[in-house]
Amino acid sequence: MALRGGNARHARNFRIAHDAPLWHTPGAYPAAEFSAELAKISGDRPEETLAGALIEESAQVASWLMGCGVRLQAPDRGVLPYSRRTAFLLGGGKAMINALYATAARIGVAIAYDSEVLALTPTRDGGWEAEIATGGATRRLNARAVVLASGGPGADPAWRRAHFGGNADDILIRGSSYSNGRLMQRLVESGAQTVGDPSSCHMVAVDARGPAVDGGIVTRITAIPQGLVVDRHAGTVEIAGAAPGKSHYAQWGPRIAQCDGGLAFLILDADGVSRSLPTALAPIAAPTLETLADALALDGAALASSVAAFNQGARAIVRPPFSAFPMRAGLTFVHFGLAVDADMRVAENLFAAGMIATPNFFTRFYLAGLGLTLSAVTGRRAGEAAARALA
Amino acid sequence: MPSPDAAGEAERIVKICAACMYCDGLCPVFPALTGRNDDIAQLANLCHNCRACWYACQYAPPHPLAVNAPATFSRARMETYADHVWPRALRHVFVRPALGAGLMLAATLLTFALLTAMAGAPRSGPGAFYALIPWGAMATLATAALAWATLSLTVSTRRYWRTISAGLSPSPLKPALRRALSDIITLRHLDGGGPGCHDSGLPFSRRRKIFHHLMAGSMVLAVAATLAAAVFEHFLGAKPPFPLTSLPVLLGLAGGVGIVVGAAGLLAVEARMDRDPSDPGETRLNVSFLIALELVTLSGLALLVFRETPAMSPLLLAHLSLVIGFFVGLPASKAIHAPFRAAALLRAALERDVFPRKRITL
Numbered sequence: 001m002a003l004r005g006g007n008a009r010h011a012r013n014f015r016i017a018h019d020a021p022l023w024h025t026p027g028a029y030p031a032a033e034f035s036a037e038l039a040k041i042s043g044d045r046p047e048e049t050l051a052g053a054l055i056e057e058s059a060q061v062a063s064w065l066m067g068c069g070v071r072l073q074a075p076d077r078g079v080l081p082y083s084r085r086t087a088f089l090l091g092g093g094k095a096m097i098n099a100l101y102a103t104a105a106r107i108g109v110a111i112a113y114d115s116e117v118l119a120l121t122p123t124r125d126g127g128w129e130a131e132i133a134t135g136g137a138t139r140r141l142n143a144r145a146v147v148l149a150s151g152g153p154g155a156d157p158a159w160r161r162a163h164f165g166g167n168a169d170d171i172l173i174r175g176s177s178y179s180n181g182r183l184m185q186r187l188v189e190s191g192a193q194t195v196g197d198p199s200s201c202h203m204v205a206v207d208a209r210g211p212a213v214d215g216g217i218v219t220r221i222t223a224i225p226q227g228l229v230v231d232r233h234a235g236t237v238e239i240a241g242a243a244p245g246k247s248h249y250a251q252w253g254p255r256i257a258q259c260d261g262g263l264a265f266l267i268l269d270a271d272g273v274s275r276s277l278p279t280a281l282a283p284i285a286a287p288t289l290e291t292l293a294d295a296l297a298l299d300g301a302a303l304a305s306s307v308a309a310f311n312q313g314a315r316a317i318v319r320p321p322f323s324a325f326p327m328r329a330g331l332t333f334v335h336f337g338l339a340v341d342a343d344m345r346v347a348e349n350l351f352a353a354g355m356i357a358t359p360n361f362f363t364r365f366y367l368a369g370l371g372l373t374l375s376a377v378t379g380r381r382a383g384e385a386a387a388r389a390l391a
Numbered sequence: 392m393p394s395p396d397a398a399g400e401a402e403r404i405v406k407i408c409a410a411c412m413y414c415d416g417l418c419p420v421f422p423a424l425t426g427r428n429d430d431i432a433q434l435a436n437l438c439h440n441c442r443a444c445w446y447a448c449q450y451a452p453p454h455p456l457a458v459n460a461p462a463t464f465s466r467a468r469m470e471t472y473a474d475h476v477w478p479r480a481l482r483h484v485f486v487r488p489a490l491g492a493g494l495m496l497a498a499t500l501l502t503f504a505l506l507t508a509m510a511g512a513p514r515s516g517p518g519a520f521y522a523l524i525p526w527g528a529m530a531t532l533a534t535a536a537l538a539w540a541t542l543s544l545t546v547s548t549r550r551y552w553r554t555i556s557a558g559l560s561p562s563p564l565k566p567a568l569r570r571a572l573s574d575i576i577t578l579r580h581l582d583g584g585g586p587g588c589h590d591s592g593l594p595f596s597r598r599r600k601i602f603h604h605l606m607a608g609s610m611v612l613a614v615a616a617t618l619a620a621a622v623f624e625h626f627l628g629a630k631p632p633f634p635l636t637s638l639p640v641l642l643g644l645a646g647g648v649g650i651v652v653g654a655a656g657l658l659a660v661e662a663r664m665d666r667d668p669s670d671p672g673e674t675r676l677n678v679s680f681l682i683a684l685e686l687v688t689l690s691g692l693a694l695l696v697f698r699e700t701p702a703m704s705p706l707l708l709a710h711l712s713l714v715i716g717f718f719v720g721l722p723a724s725k726a727i728h729a730p731f732r733a734a735a736l737l738r739a740a741l742e743r744d745v746f747p748r749k750r751i752t753l
């Protein structure tokens with residue numbers, strides 16, 4: 001129960017189309033602009049109807065959430081970056097989750113914590129039977145309609161090994177360990193249609209000293225443009241074709257995953273550190289590059305030569321103390337899920353919502369705040385369709 | 392990965408929060424964080440322990456990062472009291488709050504013994520109080536206790552202010568004072584960014600704020616009652632006990648009832664509150680202060696009710712002793728939070744004028 005809320009616990013803001021300033025979201029973000037930005041990451045998807053519904057209904061998400069007791073943050077509070085595309089949750093995703101659970105309990109929704117649906121099988125009357133494990137006990141529940149919102153597959157190590165190849169075990173999981181896609185996999189094995197590419201995912205550079213799962217937002221390393229990235233052999237790591245000094249968050253994750261052992265180091269000097277945003281974990285610091293190399297178990301001569309080459313460029317690593325962040329790839333989500341129609345239907349009386357259905361909308365990269373908006377819009381759609389199916 | 396020592400733990404938490412900033416809309420503590428050499432002494436008193444950031448924290452236990460910002464600030468707050476209280480010997484009270492209750496009790500008993508020794512024969516009607524305890528003795532004791540409390544709290548607060556104002560660049564005082572005062576009066580930071588604070592778990596409530604202000608406002612009435620009594624005595628020549636419908640008695644009655652209800656409400660809130668997001672020492676400090684205040688006030692109200700009966704003389708002795716004991720122990724009690732928090736709010740208000748809006752992109 002303490003860890004309820006899946007990955008939404010780690011979310012901060014959600015994307016909404018709006019034509020005029022709202023108290024919580026300044027400026028305007030017209031549907032056409034949202035649509036154009038979504039088209040850039042959607043490949044040959046989504047079908048026009050799905051994309052249109054997403055954008056149109058995104059405009060209702062803020063007021064719907066507020067109606068469920070969720071609180072938003074006014075832009076003049078705190079130190080948030082200005083955003084006309086996204087609304088910010090007051091206190092973040094976990095505060096939202098707390099409000100939603102309180103509302104659900106109030107309106108009589110039964111909640112079974114610490115329970116896992118092991119399997120879903122169709123019943124003869126057109127419904128579904130769920131096999132549910134709670135602690136050591138297993139029970140079966142018959143439902144006339146089921147909405148599946150069990151998230152994407154990223155947190156399952158076996159799944160990652162099967163699809164990510166070599167360094168799959170060196171990747172850290174930014175979100176919940178429970179969003180493991182096993183139930184989705186069971187359905188796929190019994191014939192559910194999939195969408196997206198199981199080896200394509202969103203990864204960023206995270207601090208290698210962070211937790212193996214649930215690291216969330218704070219382990220992200222944002223200072224890469226301020227320094228030099230080397231691998232465990234102290235050789236320079238670059239992103240082909242990337243402009244130096246730019247962030248390229250989502251490209252650094254996959255790049256680090258390809259390094260030997262899935263490990264890389266960001267090397268900074270004192271000026272680089274002072275240009276960077278604060279980090280949850282302090283960097284490993286040393287008075288000289290040699291001692292820093294020792295602390296990181298890197299070859300000192302190789303590090304010196306990588307730094308010397310780097311210092312030919314616009315930024316130089318010269319002023320002590322020298323610092324380093326050990327980095328791994330941190331997986332946010334995978335571009336793979338179950339195929340649905342416009343009612344979010346996977347099969348008769350079985351609907352999917354949230355991350356598990358996300359690749360119906362986009363299959364490359366990501367737009368900030370899209371995950372929650374998609375989850376809210378698809379969740380409402382699936383719920384309404386399920387209710388209609390029962391009527 | 393919590394750190395065992397308090398300073399290290401505070402620094403660890405503050406770094407995580409500065410990188411996260413999900414709580415920046417909840418209170419002024421988070422926007423003040425930089426993640427680099429933050430002034431924990433200032434932040435600790437800026438935190439009002441509204442607990443919003445405890446329930447909202449994605450890294451709260453059982454998460455391995457085990458973030459508990461309110462308890463961390465609560466513990467650090469106790470340290471700022473211990474580090475700055477004057478005289479220095481009082482620091483032990485903030486390490487072991489039972490000592491503070493002991494100090495109040497000892498001072499009360501000592502005063503009681505002293506007063507009993509000098510008490511005259513009881514009688515009734517106007518002048519009855521002074522017949523029991525001579526005015527001079529009463530005034531001397533009360534003035535001395537009040538002077539001590541004022542002196543100690545003032546020096547402690549100055550010492551704290553010197554710590555947190557080091558390195559503050561000069562900025563206009565007046566608007567900052569106005570803002571700090573408004574923050575104090577409205578207790579804005581008990582609001583969890585709007586919806587209220589968490590008294591008894593997840594649901595939001597304003598009970599703590601309402602009871603706190605009922606209690607604090609009633610204390611102002613009680614002080615006004617004392618001032619009115621002095622005016623009656625010295626300028627109008629009246630002698631206590633005053634008639635029931637007189638201004639001092641009415642003010643005292645209203646104040647007394649308000650304090651009893653307010654403090655009882657806060658005690659009820661303390662009894663129900665989650666223990667996790669507070670330092671246990673601070674909870675003890677809160678509770679012992681509230682109980683002492685209840686005893687002082689209830690004895691005063693009892694005196695008012697029974698002043699025409701033979702119970703008057705023991706009640707007067709008890710009330711006076713409790714009042715004196717309360718003031719003797721005041722500088723090493725929860726009372727210290729008021730000037731310290733006011734100082735922290737003032738510094739926050741001053742800073743806001745220097746950096747009107749910081750914005751970081753995460």
Ligand SMILES: Cc1cc2nc3c(=O)[nH]c(=O)nc-3n(C[C@H](O)[C@H](O)[C@H](O)COP(=O)(O)OP(=O)(O)OC[C@H]3O[C@@H](n4cnc5c(N)ncnc54)[C@H](O)[C@@H]3O)c2cc1C
Nearest residue numbers: 006007008011012117150151175178179354355369371372
């Ligand atoms: C670090 C991080 C930051 C993010 N920040 C943002 C942001 O700022 N804005 C944004 O819009 N999006 C953000 N996202 C994405 C967003 O969190 C997701 O899009 C969203 O949470 C998806 O919701 P969901 O309910 O579909 O899946 P999830 O949040 O993954 O939840 C799935 C739930 O299903 C449960 N579950 C899984 N399998 C079973 C089973 N077999 N039986 C029972 N229960 C099961 C899990 O325990 C979990 O509670 C972020 C994601 C991460 C990881």
Ligand code: SF4
Nearest residue numbers: 408411412413414448
């Ligand atoms: S209390 Fe938790 S959620 Fe809030 S800013 Fe700190 S780490 Fe983030």
Ligand code: SF4
Nearest residue numbers: 418438439441442444
């Ligand atoms: S407990 Fe309340 S006042 Fe204290 S830091 Fe958390 S949100 Fe701010």
